Structures are given as structure tokens and as C-alpha cells.
Amino acid sequence: MFETDKPVQGFFGQFGGRYVAEVLRTALDELEEAFVDAIHDPIFKEEYSDLLRDFVGRPTPMVFAENATREIGGANIYIKLEGLAATGAHKINNALGQGLLAKRIGKTRIIAETGAGQHGVATAAVCAKLGLPCRVYMGEVDVRRQRPNVFSMELYGAEVTSVTSGAKTLKDAVNEALRDWASSFAETHYLLGSALGPSPFPDMVREFQSIIGGEVKTQSKDRGFHPDCMVACVGGGSNAIGFFAPFLGDSRVSLIGVEAGGRGTSLGDHAARMDGTGSVGIVQGYKSLFLLNEDGQVQDTHSISAGLDYPGIGPQLAHLGTTGRVQFLRSTDTEALEALKFFARTEGVIFALESAHAGAQAVKIAQEMGPGKNLIINMSGRGDKDIFITAKAIAPQAWKGFLSHEIADMEGIQ
Numbered sequence: 001m002f003e004t005d006k007p008v009q010g011f012f013g014q015f016g017g018r019y020v021a022e023v024l025r026t027a028l029d030e031l032e033e034a035f036v037d038a039i040h041d042p043i044f045k046e047e048y049s050d051l052l053r054d055f056v057g058r059p060t061p062m063v064f065a066e067n068a069t070r071e072i073g074g075a076n077i078y079i080k081l082e083g084l085a086a087t088g089a090h091k092i093n094n095a096l097g098q099g100l101l102a103k104r105i106g107k108t109r110i111i112a113e114t115g116a117g118q119h120g121v122a123t124a125a126v127c128a129k130l131g132l133p134c135r136v137y138m139g140e141v142d143v144r145r146q147r148p149n150v151f152s153m154e155l156y157g158a159e160v161t162s163v164t165s166g167a168k169t170l171k172d173a174v175n176e177a178l179r180d181w182a183s184s185f186a187e188t189h190y191l192l193g194s195a196l197g198p199s200p201f202p203d204m205v206r207e208f209q210s211i212i213g214g215e216v217k218t219q220s221k222d223r224g225f226h227p228d229c230m231v232a233c234v235g236g237g238s239n240a241i242g243f244f245a246p247f248l249g250d251s252r253v254s255l256i257g258v259e260a261g262g263r264g265t266s267l268g269d270h271a272a273r274m275d276g277t278g279s280v281g282i283v284q285g286y287k288s289l290f291l292l293n294e295d296g297q298v299q300d301t302h303s304i305s306a307g308l309d310y311p312g313i314g315p316q317l318a319h320l321g322t323t324g325r326v327q328f329l330r331s332t333d334t335e336a337l338e339a340l341k342f343f344a345r346t347e348g349v350i351f352a353l354e355s356a357h358a359g360a361q362a363v364k365i366a367q368e369m370g371p372g373k374n375l376i377i378n379m380s381g382r383g384d385k386d387i388f389i390t391a392k393a394i395a396p397q398a399w400k401g402f403l404s405h406e407i408a409d410m411e412g413i414q
């Protein structure tokens with residue numbers, strides 16, 4: 001755990017940095033110092049690993065997808081079941097790490113942004129466990145679309161603040177969280193959810209998520225193989241960079257990031273930034289590749305998976321893509337749904353829609369690689385959270401019947 005010689009790099013080639021107003025520099029300086037200090041402290045490490053084991057449920061298993069491998073007839077496919085972590089996805093690894101860090105440095109309040117709500121749910125659960133009050137900023141549109149996640153956050157005791165500025169989605173929630181933090185950082189920690197934002201967030205989130213890749217290294221060794229290829233989906237990039245981190249220097253492993261191809265290749269119909277579509281920009285405190293329109297404004301994106309529906313990519317992955325160390329592909333909405341059905345039928349595992357993007361490309365790659373090679377998919381989350389989207393897409397009539405029945409059933413409730 002935390003084996004990186006230089007845990008805070010700040011810049012990755014030309015990407016990264018800390019482009020923020022003067023007031024926030026103080027908060028970020030303080031955070032960087034506290035983070036470096038904490039990860040060199042055996043007491044912090046022990047506290048973190050104990051809770052990863054007992055609260056998060058780590059290590060998460062890695063399963064040999066025997067039936068899928070046989071059906072495809074190519075490389076051996078393994079699935080890292082990150083979706084079996086508490087709250088259903090990898091997000092809790094980072095939420096727990098930052099939550100413990102906040103407590104260690106005496107912060108008494110947590111704020112977070114959330115889009116689809118997965119990061120909000122993980123943060124709210126961690127705050128409940130650590131006894132910290134939590135406010136989650138969420139765009140008004142997302143509050144409406146993601147009711148089940150709002151319900152869970154509130155059940156965990158978090159206050160969900162609906163953001164009504166701008167497009168009322170994730171970008172606006174981040175702005176609101178930054179505004180809050182600028183005036184409250186003396187007592188508040190801003191618990192950012194992906195490997196992006198101003199330094200030290202990209203480095204810090206990678207370090208907390210690299211538990212995934214660390215376990216994969218041990219689990220592959222225990223089974224007596226060395227991975228030839230690793231595939232992960234990329235929204236902001238936290239599950240991918242955490243999965244890849246321990247293998248970045250290992251040229252035997254090819255690393256594949258999969259972005260959302262959405263419903264088409266026109267700007268606005270997808271969320272793929274890495275195959276020449278993204279432009280260099282500085283947005284929300286960091287320099288990276290973003291989907292921008294012709295006026296240089298951040299472009300709205302589309303993906304069936306809320307977690308990949310984001311215009312920017314973490315700076316380290318932008319750099320690794322530019323240098324060619326990580327290769328980027330895209331899966332469409334339809335391909336992701338097909339992969340979700342395939343792994344449910346063959347392996348008894350329902351992928352989150354985000355992770356299904358990785359699954360779709362993994363199937364093609366495994367076929368091309370041929371037998372005898374080993375490929376690992378990071379299933380970043382499980383699919384329970386997506387039931388309102390997948391059921392509508394796969395079995396709309398039955399789902400409609402169920403929902404109308406529910407509504408009729410609720411008519412008497414005031």
C-alpha cells in the first residue's frame with residue numbers, strides 16, 4: 001500500500017497542476033502536506049487497512065470467467081469484482097481514505113460533489129461510519145433523475161443540497177462545492193470523487209484507489225499467471241488509474257481504458273475525450289483534455305452510464321494516453337448493454353453500466369489475443385444501481401407494468 005516513491009507528482013507531462021484562486025491554494029497546500037505525512041505513518045495505514053477489510057469488505061475477489069472464456073474462445077478472462085465493495089463500487093476506497101485523512105487533520109465537516117450519486121453515496125456511508133457531518137452538492141436535474149441514490153445518502157444522514165445554477169448537473173455541483181470550501185476550509189474537507197481536480201487530488205485519489213491494482217497483482221501471482229492485458233472503463237479515471245497504477249512500469253502488460261461512445265460520434269452524443277476529440281483546457285482547477293464546443297465552452301456529453309457521462313479526464317490518464325502507455329477505445333451504449341447481458345448470462349454477474357463498457361471491449365480483445373493469454377477486466381461496480389435504466393432498455397413493457405402497479409399502490413399515501 002502507498003508504494004509510490006513520489007506520491008504527489010502534481011504535473012503529468014503538460015497535464016495536471018493547480019489552477020485555483022489564491023484562497024484555495026492554502027487549503028490545497030495544507031491537504032498535500034497532511035496526505036504525504038499520513039501515508040508514511042504506520043498508524044494511518046493500519047487504520048485504513050482495518051476499515052478496508054471490515055467495513056469495505058476487501059480484498060474484493062478476482063474470478064476466472066470460465067464460461068465467458070470458453071464461449072469467446074480467446075484469452076483467459078478474469079474479472080476483478082470491485083463491485084462487491086461496500087456501496088457497490090470502487091468509490092468507497094477513496095472516500096474512506098480521504099475521510100480518515102480529514103479526521104486526522106481535525107476537520108469536523110465533509111462536503112462532496114456528486115453527479116449520478118455513486119460518489120455521494122460512498123461519501124455519505126463513510127461519514128456515517130466515521131461520525132462526520134456531510135453535505136453533498138448535487139445538480140437539481142440529477143437530484144430528480146437519481147432519486148434512489150438521494151434516498152440512500154439521506155438515510156446515511158447526509159444533507160443533499162440541490163444546485164440550481166448553470167445546467168444543474170455535475171459541473172455546477174463541483175463549482176458549488178469549491179465555493180463552499182473556499183470559505184470553510186478551516187474546518188471542512190472537500191472529498192473529491194475522481195482522479196482529477198487541482199493537485200493533490202489526482203495523486204491522492206490514485207494512491208487510495210491503487211489498492212485495486214495491488215490486490216490484482218497478488219491475486220494473479222497466487223494463481224500463477226502474469227496479466228497480458230488489463231481493461232477498465234474511464235469516466236474521470238479513478239478506477240482505471242487505481243487498477244493500472246502498480247503495472248504502469250511493467251511493459252509486459254497492455255493497459256486499455258474504455259470511454260463512453262454513447263449514441264454516436266457527433267460532439268454531444270458521447271463522452272470520449274482521448275481519441276483526438278478532446279482539447280487541451282483548464283477547467284475546475286486542472287489542465288487536461290476536455291470536450292469543448294467551438295466557443296471553448298465545456299460540452300454536454302451523453303452516455304447511458306451516468307458515471308462515464310463527463311467532459312473531462314484525469315490528468316495522469318490524459319498524459320498516459322498521449323504517450324501511448326494506455327490505449328483508449330470506446331464502447332457505445334448498445335455495446336455496453338450487450339456486454340452486461342453476456343456476463344450476466346455466462347458468469348452470473350451483473351456489471352454496472354460503466355464497467356460493462358470495459359467488458360464490451362475486453363470480449364473483442366480476448367478474441368484477438370487468442371488462447372493462452374490472460375486478460376483482466378475491472379468490474380468497477382455492480383449493476384443493481386442501474387436497474388431503472390437497464391430494465392427500461394431491456395424489458396420496457398414488464399418494467400412499465402411494475403412501475404404503474406407501484407404508483408397505483410402508492411395512491412393512498414399522502
Ligand SMILES: *Cc1c(COP(=O)(O)O)cnc(C)c1O
Binds near residue numbers: 089
Ligand atoms: C463513478 C463510477 C465510474 C467512473 O468513475 P472513474 O473515476 O472513472 O472510475 C465507473 N464505474 C462505476 C461503477 C462508477 O460508480
